[in-house]
Structures are given as C-alpha cells and as structure tokens.
Amino acid sequence: MRETILSRVIAGTCWLLCIVAGDRLSAQQPVVVSSSCLGQAQSGHHGFGLGPVDFGWFGSPVKAVPRADGGSVVMSRYIAGPDTGVQVTRFDAWGAALWHYSFTDPGVPFLQPDAICLANDSGYLIGGQTAGYTNKWDPFILKLDAAGALVWFKTYTCNRNLYVNDISQDVNGNICMVGADYFLYTSFWTSQWNTFFVPTENAAVVLITDNAGAPVSFKPYSFHFGGVDRKWEHFSDVEPLSGGGFLIAGNSGHNWDFFAGTALRVDGVGNQLWCRNWLCTQFGGAWSSDVMQCAVQDGPGTALLAGYVSDHDQYGGSWSYRDMHATKIDLATGNFTWSARYASTAANVSDGTLVNGRFLVTGYKYSYGYTPVGGLLYDVDASSGALNQLRTFMYDPAPGTSFGTIDKYANGDLLFGGTTNRNGFSQAMIQKTDPFGGGACTDSLWTAPTEIPLVWNEQLMTINDAGGQNPSPVTSISAVAVDRSLTRTCVCLKASSFCPTASDTLFVLNKDTLACASDSLNIASFLNDPMQCNVPMFTYDWTYYSNGSVVGNAVIGGSQFAAFSGSTPLPIAAPAGANSIQVQLEVLDCAGDTVCVVAASVGIGGGQLTNNVLGPDTTFCGAGFLLGPGSADSTATFAWYAGNIGSTLQQAQAGGTVGTGPYYTADSSGTYFLSVTVDGCTSLDSASVDMDLLNLDLLDSAWFCAGDTALLDAAWPGATAYAWSGVAVGNLVTAPVSVQGYAIVSVMVGNCAGADTIVVSEQPLPSLDLPDSLPLCIDVRSAFLEITDPHDSAMWSTGETTSSVEPEMNGYYSAIIFENGCTSLPDSTLLYWDDCSCTLFLPNSFTPDGDGINDNWGPVMDCPLRSMELLLFDRWGEVIAALHTPAERWDGMYGGQSCPIGVYPYKLRYASDRMDTGNIERVERAGHVSLVR
Numbered sequence: 001m002r003e004t005i006l007s008r009v010i011a012g013t014c015w016l017l018c019i020v021a022g023d024r025l026s027a028q029q030p031v032v033v034s035s036s037c038l039g040q041a042q043s044g045h046h047g048f049g050l051g052p053v054d055f056g057w058f059g060s061p062v063k064a065v066p067r068a069d070g071g072s073v074v075m076s077r078y079i080a081g082p083d084t085g086v087q088v089t090r091f092d093a094w095g096a097a098l099w100h101y102s103f104t105d106p107g108v109p110f111l112q113p114d115a116i117c118l119a120n121d122s123g124y125l126i127g128g129q130t131a132g133y134t135n136k137w138d139p140f141i142l143k144l145d146a147a148g149a150l151v152w153f154k155t156y157t158c159n160r161n162l163y164v165n166d167i168s169q170d171v172n173g174n175i176c177m178v179g180a181d182y183f184l185y186t187s188f189w190t191s192q193w194n195t196f197f198v199p200t201e202n203a204a205v206v207l208i209t210d211n212a213g214a215p216v217s218f219k220p221y222s223f224h225f226g227g228v229d230r231k232w233e234h235f236s237d238v239e240p241l242s243g244g245g246f247l248i249a250g251n252s253g254h255n256w257d258f259f260a261g262t263a264l265r266v267d268g269v270g271n272q273l274w275c276r277n278w279l280c281t282q283f284g285g286a287w288s289s290d291v292m293q294c295a296v297q298d299g300p301g302t303a304l305l306a307g308y309v310s311d312h313d314q315y316g317g318s319w320s321y322r323d324m325h326a327t328k329i330d331l332a333t334g335n336f337t338w339s340a341r342y343a344s345t346a347a348n349v350s351d352g353t354l355v356n357g358r359f360l361v362t363g364y365k366y367s368y369g370y371t372p373v374g375g376l377l378y379d380v381d382a383s384s385g386a387l388n389q390l391r392t393f394m395y396d397p398a399p400g401t402s403f404g405t406i407d408k409y410a411n412g413d414l415l416f417g418g419t420t421n422r423n424g425f426s427q428a429m430i431q432k433t434d435p436f437g438g439g440a441c442t443d444s445l446w447t448a449p450t451e452i453p454l455v456w457n458e459q460l461m462t463i464n465d466a467g468g469q470n471p472s473p474v475t476s477i478s479a480v481a482v483d484r485s486l487t488r489t490c491v492c493l494k495a496s497s498f499c500p501t502a503s504d505t506l507f508v509l510n511k512d513t514l515a516c517a518s519d520s521l522n523i524a525s526f527l528n529d530p531m532q533c534n535v536p537m538f539t540y541d542w543t544y545y546s547n548g549s550v551v552g553n554a555v556i557g558g559s560q561f562a563a564f565s566g567s568t569p570l571p572i573a574a575p576a577g578a579n580s581i582q583v584q585l586e587v588l589d590c591a592g593d594t595v596c597v598v599a600a601s602v603g604i605g606g607g608q609l610t611n612n613v614l615g616p617d618t619t620f621c622g623a624g625f626l627l628g629p630g631s632a633d634s635t636a637t638f639a640w641y642a643g644n645i646g647s648t649l650q651q652a653q654a655g656g657t658v659g660t661g662p663y664y665t666a667d668s669s670g671t672y673f674l675s676v677t678v679d680g681c682t683s684l685d686s687a688s689v690d691m692d693l694l695n696l697d698l699l700d701s702a703w704f705c706a707g708d709t710a711l712l713d714a715a716w717p718g719a720t721a722y723a724w725s726g727v728a729v730g731n732l733v734t735a736p737v738s739v740q741g742y743a744i745v746s747v748m749v750g751n752c753a754g755a756d757t758i759v760v761s762e763q764p765l766p767s768l769d770l771p772d773s774l775p776l777c778i779d780v781r782s783a784f785l786e787i788t789d790p791h792d793s794a795m796w797s798t799g800e801t802t803s804s805v806e807p808e809m810n811g812y813y814s815a816i817i818f819e820n821g822c823t824s825l826p827d828s829t830l831l832y833w834d835d836c837s838c839t840l841f842l843p844n845s846f847t848p849d850g851d852g853i854n855d856n857w858g859p860v861m862d863c864p865l866r867s868m869e870l871l872l873f874d875r876w877g878e879v880i881a882a883l884h885t886p887a888e889r890w891d892g893m894y895g896g897q898s899c900p901i902g903v904y905p906y907k908l909r910y911a912s913d914r915m916d917t918g919n920i921e922r923v924e925r926a927g928h929v930s931l932v933r
Contacts, residue, residue: 031509031600033585053077053419053428062428063116063405064417065124069093072415075116075126076428078102078491086113086126086142087491091430097532100493101148103486108132111140115167115177120211122146127167127177130155133482137161139177141213142486153486154213158479160220162205165250170240173211174268178235178248180204181220204233204250204262207479208270217270218479223252223262223277232259237351239295239303244268247331249292249305252277261290261307261327261456263334276334278456280309280325280341289322294352296359298382301331306352306361306378309341309454324349325454326359326380339454340385347376351405355412355435357382362416364402365392372402375418377437385453393431393443400426408435490533492590506585506598507569514581514604520571521581521602527567538595539588542569546578550599555582579604625689629662630676640664641673645688649673696747696756702737703761705822709738712758714745721748727760766791766819770827775834777914782806783831791817797828807831837921838863838912842870845930848892856889857929859908866920868910872929875902892931903928 053061053076062076070093078087085104092098105111113128126142133155139162143151156162164179181203203220210216222233235250245267253259258279265273280290293307310322324347327339349363361378374394380387393401400421407415412435420429433439510522523542530537542565548558561575574581584599630638640659643652652673658664666672666689676683696716704710712735714722721731728735728743737743740762746755768789776783786804787794796805797814807813814828839862846857859870870883872890880894892899906929911922 029512031512031602032505033507033509033583033598033600034505053079053426061112061114061404062417062419063114064407064415064430065116065118065405066407066409066415067118068122068410070409070413071098072430072432073116073124074417074428074430075113075124077112078104084109085111085486086128088116088124088126088144088148089493090148095430095432096530097493097537099148100491100532102489102491103142103150103153104489105130105132105484105486113142114164114179117168119143120169120171120173123151125167125169125175127164129162129164129179133157133484137163139164139179139207140484141167141175141177141209143213148488150486150488152213153484154209154481155484156207156215156218156479156481158207158218158477160203160205160218160477162207165234165236166238168238168240168246169211170244170246170268171242172244172268174216175209175211175213176238176240176246176248176266176270177207178205178238178250180234180250202233204235204252206235206248206264206266206270208266208268209481213481215479215481218477219270219272220477221252221264221275223260234291235262235264236292236307237294239297241265241297241331242300245273247295247297247303249295249307251291251307253289259289259291261292261305263292263295263305263329265331265334274334280454280456290325291349292327293349293363294361296352296354297331298328298354298359302328302337303331304328304352304354304359304382306359307349308347322346322348324361324363324376324378326361326378326385327454328382328385336456338385339456340387341454342378342380342387342390346373350403350418351407353406353408353414354382355408355414358388360406360408360414360437362403362406364418372400372419375401375403375416375420375431377403377406377414379436389436391437391443401429403431411435490535493532493537506587507583509583509600509602512602514574514602516604520573521583522571523569523583525568527587529567532590535590537590539565539590540567541565541586541588543584543586544572545582545584546575547580548582548601549580550582550601553596553598555584555599558582574604625666627664627666627672627687628674630674630685631662631678631683633678636662636676636678638662639675641675642666643671643673645669645671647671649684649686696745696754698745698756699758701759701761702743703763704738705763706765708822709736710760711736712743712745712760714747714756716747716749718749719747722746726757763820763822765822766817766824768815768817768824768827770815770829773830773832775836776807776810776831777836778833779835779837782808785813785829785831787815787817789817791819791824793818836914838865838914840865840908840910840912840923842906842908842927843929844927845932846892847932848898849933856891858883858889859886859910861886861912863912866911866913868908870906870908872904872906874899874904880904899931901931901933903930 062074064072064074066072072091074089074091076087078085085102087102089100090098108130110131111128112130113126115127117125119125123143123145126144127139129137129139131137134157136159138155138157140153140155142153145151160181162179162181164177167175167177169175203222205218205220207218208216233252235248237249239247241247245265248264248266250262251259252262260277260279262275262277264275267273278290280288289308289310291307292305294305296304298304305327307325308322309325323341323343325339325341328337329335330337346366347363348366349361352359352361359380359382361380363376364372365374365376366372374392377391378387379389401418403416403418405417409415414433414435414437416431418429419426437443505526507526508524510524514521527540542563543560544562545555545558545560548555562572564570572581580601580603582599582601584597586597587595589595630636638660639657641649641652641655642658643655647670652671664672669689671686671688673684673686698714702710702712712728713733715733722733723746724730724735724743726744727739727741728737735743737760740760743758743760744755745758746753766789768787770787774783774785784804784806793801794803794815794817795801798805805813810831810833812828812830814826816826817824841860843857847854848856859868865886868884868886871879872881874880880899881890883890905926907926909922909924911920913919914921
C-alpha cells in the first residue's frame with residue numbers, strides 16, 4: 001500500500017524528491033494506425049472462418065469438437081483440384097490457429113470426411129468414405145493423436161456403398177460409425193464408382209470396431225413398409241451411453257413420400273436392444289416427413305432426440321412447413337416421456353447437446369430449394385420440453401450460415417461448427433459463444449414459438465423381411481479392415497475474418513510532425529505474429545515514401561525511398577528536400593493474398609521534437625535536485641518553466657521562465673519543462689518532481705484467529721527506528737495484535753521518514769456441530785459418523801484425519817476441524833447399540849367370534865413402512881384377502897361369508913427404511929394363521 005504526500009518536510013529532515021516516470025510531455029501527438037482487417041479474436045467468445053468449402057448434399061461438411069483447454073479442432077473436406085482429402089485445424093481458446101493439416105492419399109483422389117469426435121485418449125477419430133480402393137464407397141476411420149499426428153488409417157470393405165454421418169467411442173473403447181448405403185447419393189456424381197438405382201439395396205448401417213479399428217460388427221437395417229420399394233434408410237447420429245453401448249437416431253421410410261423417425265439402441269458390440277419407428281399423426285396431408293437427427297443422453301435412464309416434422313407435398317414442389325421437434329425417451333424401452341414441435345418453419349436440425357438441464361439443438365433455417373439462410377439455436381428445457389428461447393445467426397454481407405455441430409465446454413460455453421457465406425463464398429467456420437448462444441458475432445433472439453405437443457403413432461415395420469434382398473442385421477456382414485497410408489501436409493490457412501472485431505492497433509508513429517528533416521521517426525509495432533505448423537501466418541511489408549499523400553488506407557503519389565519486411569520496422573529519417581513522409585503497411589497471409597493495407601503521413605518542419613534531455617527519473621534525499629544538462633551544444637539556447645504537479649506547458653509558461661542555463665535545481669514539488677533550440681530545431685522535455693515521504697510498501701492486511709494473536713512485521717531495508725500506533729503498540733520491528741482495526745507503523749531510514757497502514761481483521765473459528773447421538777446398529781456392528789461443516793482438514797479422537805469415520809464400538813467420539821488456518825472447538829457424539837432394522841410380527845391365530853377379543857388379524861410393527869402386500873389363500877390357492885397397509889385387518893370373512901375354522905397360508909412382502917442409512921430394506925416371507933371360533 002502506497003500513500004503519496006505532496007508536502008515539504010519540516011526543517012531538520014532531508015528532502016525526498018521523486019521524478020515520476022511517465023509524465024514527460026510530447027511536443028507532437030503520436031499517430032496511431034489501427035484496423036480490424038486482421039480479424040484477430042478479441043475474447044473467449046469469437047468466430048473464425050476457414051473456407052472455401054462445399055455446402056454438401058446432407059448439410060454442412062464442417063464439424064468441430066471442443067478441447068478441455070478451451071480450444072477446438074475443426075474438420076472439413078480438403079479440396080485441391082480434382083483431389084479431396086481430410087482437413088483438420090487446431091485453434092486455441094481465442095480462435096488463433098495452432099496447426100492446420102491435410103491428409104491425402106496420392107493414389108486415391110477422393111476422401112470425404114463427414115464426422116469427428118474426441119477419442120478416449122484425447123486424440124481424434126474422423127469418419128467418412130472413399131471411392132478409390134474398390135468399386136464401392138468404402139467407409140474409413142482416421143485416428144489422430146492430440147497433436148494432429150497420424151496414428152492409423154483404415155478402410156472397410158463390406159460390399160456396401162456406405163455414406164458416413166457420425167462417429168463416436170464408448171467408455172469401453174469400441175468405435176461406432178453410422179450412416180446409410182446411399183444408392184441415390186452415388187447416382188448424383190459422375191464417376192467410375194457410380195452404382196445404379198437398386199430399390200432393395202438401400203439400408204441404414206451400423207459399423208462397430210474395437211479401439212484399434214478392427215471390425216467387431218457391420219449391420220444394415222432395411223425397413224419394409226408393405227409394398228413400398230423405394231426406401232430412404234438413414235442413421236444420422238450416434239451417442240455413446242454412459243454404461244457402454246450406443247443410441248442411434250435417424251429415419252426410415254418411402255423415399256420422397258414419407259419418412260418415419262427412427263431410434264435404435266445397441267450394445268457395445270452391435271447387438272440390438274430395441275428399435276422404434278414413429279410417424280407423427282396429428283397433422284393432415286398425404287405425406288409426412290418425421291426425422292430423428294440427433295440423440296443426447298440426459299440421465300442414467302433417459303435420452304433426448306431432436307429432428308424435424310413436416311407435412312409436405314414433394315411432388316407438388318412445395319412445403320407447408322418444416323418444424324424442429326424434441327422428444328424425451330426412456331432408454332430401457334424407447335417409450336416417450338414428452339414430445340413437442342416448435343413452429344419456426346423451414347428449419348433443418350443437425351446436432352444437439354445438454355447444458356445445465358437445457359437441451360440445445362442447432363441446425364439452419366433455409367429458403368425454398370434448401371439454401372441455408374441462417375444458423376439456428378433452440379434452447380429447450382430438458383425436463384418439460386418448454387422452449388426457453390430461439391436464436392438465429394445471420395452474417396452480412398451475404399446470408400447462408402449453417403451449423404453442423406454443437407458441443408459444450410466444461411464451463412457451459414458453446415462451440416458451433418459449420419459454414420457461412422459471410423465473405424461472399426461458402427467457407428468453413430467455427431463459433432464460440434456463452435452458454436446461451438450470446439457473445440459472438442451478430443445474432444437475433446426470436447420470440448419463442450408456442451410448443452405443440454406431438455402425437456406419435458409407432459409404425460410397425462419389418463426389418464429385412466423374406467422379400468427383401470438385404471441380409472438380416474441379426475447376422476453381421478463381414479467387414480474387412482485394410483491399413484492405408486496417408487500424407488500429412490501443413491496447409492496454408494488463409495486469414496478470413498468471421499466476426500467483426502474491435503479495431504486492433506497495428507503500429508504507432510511516435511510523432512505527427514518532424515521538427516527537422518534529419519530527425520528520426522520511430523515506429524512502435526503492435527503486430528502479433530501467429531504461427532501455424534511452425535511457420536508465420538502473416539508477412540508484413542513496410543514501404544516509405546516522401547512528398548506523397550494518404551487517401552483511404554493507401555499512399556498516393558510521392559517517391560519511394562525505403563522498404564522493410566518484418567513485424568518490427570527500424571527507425572527512419574526523411575530524405576533531403578522532403579516536406580512529408582508516408583509509411584504504408586501491407587499485411588499478406590500465407591497464401592500471398594493481401595489481408596489489409598494501412599498508411600499514415602507525417603509532416604516536416606515548424607514543429608517541436610520531444611527528446612529525453614533531463615536524464616533518468618530518480619528518487620533521493622537532499623536539499624535540491626539538479627535537472628539537466630539540456631544540451632552540450634555551445635550554440636544551444638535554454639528556457640526553463642515551472643508549474644504545479646500536472647501543469648501543462650501553457651500553464652507553466654504563463655509564469656515566465658525560471659531559468660535560461662543548461663541546468664536547473666528543483667527545490668519544490670512541481671512539473672518542470674525545458675525547451676532547447678539548436679540550429680532552428682526545438683526539443684522539449686518535462687519532468688514531475690514530487691517531494692514525498694519515504695514510501696513504505698508493506699502488507700495491505702493481516703489476520704488472526706479469534707482468541708489468538710497476529711504478529712505484524714514492518715522490516716524495511718536500512719530502517720533505524722520503528723513506532724507502532726492504532727491497534728498495535730511498541731517500537732520494535734514486530735508488534736503483536738489481538739484486536740481488529742488499523743495498525744500504523746512509522747519507519748525512519750536515516751533522516752527520511754515514512755508510514756504505512758495495515759488492516760488487521762479477526763478470523764472466526766470454524767463451527768463444528770456433530771449430532772448428540774447416533775445408533776450403532778447391531779446387525780452391521782458399525783456406524784457412519786461424518787463432518788458436514790465446511791473445513792480444510794479434521795482430527796478425530798481416534799487419531800483419524802478423514803472427514804468421516806466408521807466406529808465399531810459404542811461410546812463417545814469427538815473431533816476438531818481446521819479451516820483457513822483456524823481451529824474449531826471440539827464436539828462429540830455418543831454412539832449407542834440399537835436395532836436399526838424394521839421388525840414386523842404376524843400372530844399365528846385369531847378368533848373372529850364377535851366377543852371383542854382377538855376378532856381380527858393383521859400385522860404389528862415397530863417402524864413405519866414404505867409399502868406392504870399381505871395375501872391370504874384358501875386351501876385351493878385362491879386369494880381370499882389382501883392387506884396393503886399396516887392398519888388393515890382380516891375379519892375372517894370372504895365373499896360375505898364366514899370362513900371355516902382352519903389354517904390359512906399367507907405371503908407377505910414389505911419395504912421399510914433402515915434407521916442408520918435410510919436405505920430401503922425389502923422383506924418377503926410366508927407363513928400360516930389359524931382361524932379359531
């Protein structure tokens with residue numbers, strides 16, 4: 001803690017003069033050159049573009065995954081002439097690229113990646129398909145480590161045309177890829193790998209491998225709807241479940257006529273646990289498209305699905321609507337908990353995630369013809385389906401944003417991957433936002449549309465019936481994994497800004513006018529030099545002109561007299577005869593494209609040149625401080641001006657000159673200016689002199705535990721005397737304090753005095769509150785004794801230092817706790833032997849004779865029950881009485897008639913809470929009761 005005292009010390013002590021750094025006046029203002037053209041991210045919430053990329057038939061081919069350090073990895077298709085490959089970029093938490101690699105096979109011109117996920121070892125798994133190794137579209141898996149190095153690359157020959165949609169890895173390490181055998185997809189492209197339309201060959205598929213990529217199972221699912229032969233079977237998303245295995249979402253149905261939403265649950269090796277298909281039946285029309293696009297587990301036994309529903313007339317060329325829907329299901333059965341649609345129209349769904357009980361679903365809003373218009377973010381309450389908000393992201397100058405993935409960071413921040421047309425072409429992009437979708441780029445918050453509960457009808461379908469040509473998924477098709485080799489190449493990442501950002505300072509000229517042509521112009525560079533693949537991302541070219549002008553952001557006219565390349569330029573001086581100089585900076589990306597051009601101009605003559613002539617700032621004790629010399633030139637003329645602390649030059653000049661020599665002795669606090677003129681060029685410098693006491697800088701605060709004492713220490717180099725006041729007393733370097741408040745210490749160093757204040761506070765003792773007593777259960781012969789009060793550590797009378805103990809003997813147990821350096825008072829608990837289980841007794845006979853004694857029969861217990869079922873049977877096994885609460889009794893009657901004397905068997909089930917743990921105990925037993933009259 002520092003205190004600045006602007007005063008003159010009493011006679012008899014020395015003077016302390018402080019020349020305060022940073023108070024020098026510049027004769028001219030600096031020229032600050034800034035631009036937002038570099039597109040550098042300014043905060044943790046940002047967006048960044050990579051492009052260009054193709055949008056793709058099935059949505060954005062760009063997928064992103066978050067990293068634990070706040071960064072991200074983005075995957076897209078790499079296009080280089082006729083060849084395509086896998087492109088992977090690693091970003092830090094602020095959107096700066098760390099590396100950018102492409103993976104290609106020189107012998108195979110077509111690799112298309114479609115999905116990426118974090119592997120269990122913090123590397124990456126990328127799935128897609130290739131058309132180059134066989135006459136089919138073979139799926140592939142590319143495994144990378146965390147640094148982007150290739151671990152393995154395998155293709156799978158399974159005699160299917162597999163288009164991959166998603167990939168994931170479960171807790172046991174098995175990898176699952178899902179997609180479809182798209183006969184339609186291959187017919188869209190002219191190539192040697194095309195296959196013709198065969199209506200019975202289309203199927204949704206599930207491929208499972210082990211952690212090293214060895215095939216475990218490959219199963220196609222082709223659903224038959226009676227006479228329908230043109231099928232569109234499609235698995236879109238796979239979610240690894242917490243206990244192992246996978247939940248898969250997609251659709252089945254008649255191509256163009258209708259789709260049915262489909263969900264499939266399999267174990268970790270591909271065995272089907274259940275498969276459900278649903279049609280939305282509450283809207284009219286001849287056609288319906290109901291699609292499950294993503295799946296997210298939200299609890300041990302439940303999951304969330306999302307997709308779209310629509311009532312459309314595909315053959316008529318129009319859509320009546322296409323709305324997002326969200327559904328919650330039971331993982332054990334697939335049954336619905338709730339389901340709702342959200343009327344936004346023309347919405348496509350791509351992915352979802354769960355954040356703090358909110359189901360966040362993303363995709364894009366499109367115009368007719370499936371052209372993306374803007375990215376969407378639905379915020380749905382996971383427990384009820386209520387829509388909290390709906391955001392859309394649309395970026396000028398051109399629309400076309402589409403989100404392909406959404407994922408979350410540990411702090412709830414969101415990561416989107418997709419494409420945008422912001423720079424006039426379809427480019428890959430990532431966007432990082434806060435947990436509610438805000439804080440990055442331009443977005444709008446829509447009024448949440450009313451949720452409409454959906455009515456679903458489960459569509460019974462046959463999987464691969466006898467008339468179909470697809471083999472049954474009960475038996476896996478053999479899939480052969482083949483190891484392949486890829487080439488990893490560092491790719492130039494073009495600097496394409498995605499979000500508008502605050503202006504970045506690129507460079508600063510230290511003055512706007514040169515006093516003399518021979519003066520130097522210093523340039524302070526604020527350019528950062530990001531690296532990718534250990535190569536600088538930007539090139540900086542500086543060009544210097546004389547007698548030109550700056551129009552817009554570039555130099556017009558003038559004569560070039562110097563050039564320099566680098567992020568830190570050298571000082572320059574104007575050539576002879578120049579009346580102005582211009583500095584132009586051109587920033588180029590690694591592809592050689594100009595990112596931005598900026599320029600500034602500086603005049604020459606008629607101005608003042610700031611120069612450091614007063615020597616370094618210093619602090620000392622003495623009768624005065626000598627400033628100068630201003631110049632050693634014999635022709636120099638000097639003018640000194642003095643004003644109060646913080647005075648301007650004009651204010652000081654109003655008081656007239658205080659000196660005309662090269663030196664000046666400052667004997668009081670103030671701001672001093674020196675004007676030096678040599679050969680017609682004037683230099684000006686200033687210094688603030690502060691007559692201050694010795695500036696002590698001790699601890700700001702100290703504390704002690706209640707009932708204890710803190711020892712304050714004011715040790716200072718060279719100190720000769722100490723004096724304490726306030727809550728501390730004494731004249732030693734240390735002082736004990738047991739009262740909170742302010743402790744003031746005065747210190748002498750030679751003839752200089754200084755003081756500082758320390759705030760002393762009392763730290764309360766931690767509170768420990770153990771129960772007065774607890775039962776020690778006879779059946780388990782132990783008790784669980786736990787400290788629930790906040791604490792850093794603990795000590796029990798048994799010597800244990802854990803937060804909880806499990807004693808096995810009765811008696812008193814005590815403990816103390818420690819928190820923030822303070823110790824609590826001890827507290828204790830008495831443990832006593834007790835029966836912690838619940839006992840229920842049933843009499844073995846009763847006499848329902850109406851004499852008021854033992855006329856009915858039922859249970860007697862010593863504790864409350866959670867549930868009970870007591871069934872009595874006659875000799876033929878028929879139930880003649882059922883009791884469900886302890887208060888109920890049997891009166892010996894059945895069917896309005898008295899039951900005969902005899903022995904009646906019974907079965908009893910009941911559940912109760914244990915006294916010690918509160919856990920539920922369930923008991924079943926059987927016996928007999930005698931009816932006596």
